[in-house]
Amino acid sequence: MHYVGLIYKDPDSAYGVSFPDLPGCFCAGDSLQEALDDAFDGLGTFVRLMESRGDPVPRARTPDEIIADPVLAEDLRDATLVLIPLVRDLGS
Numbered sequence: 001m002h003y004v005g006l007i008y009k010d011p012d013s014a015y016g017v018s019f020p021d022l023p024g025c026f027c028a029g030d031s032l033q034e035a036l037d038d039a040f041d042g043l044g045t046f047v048r049l050m051e052s053r054g055d056p057v058p059r060a061r062t063p064d065e066i067i068a069d070p071v072l073a074e075d076l077r078d079a080t081l082v083l084i085p086l087v088r089d090l091g092s
Contacts, residue, residue, distance in 0.1 A: 020072055
């Protein structure tokens with residue numbers, strides 16, 4: 001399963017990655033690679049935390065569903081869309 005991440009970069013700031021389907025999950029890095037690495041790790045941590053609290057984990061929408069969401073239209077204008085895989089329990 002993959003979640004859509006939105007990458008942002010303002011002048012004089014780090015790269016940021018937010019997840020429209022997981023409000024409150026935000027990751028960052030000084031370089032694009034650092035931000036993507038943090039998003040990969042942060043997504044898994046965020047979902048595990050939700051599950052441990054018994055919170056429902058929202059369904060991951062497709063990129064087409066995200067793009068078609070009128071609520072996200074303004075956010076999408078300045079963002080790059082990326083798919084981040086949700087990896088569960090690599091050690092199991």
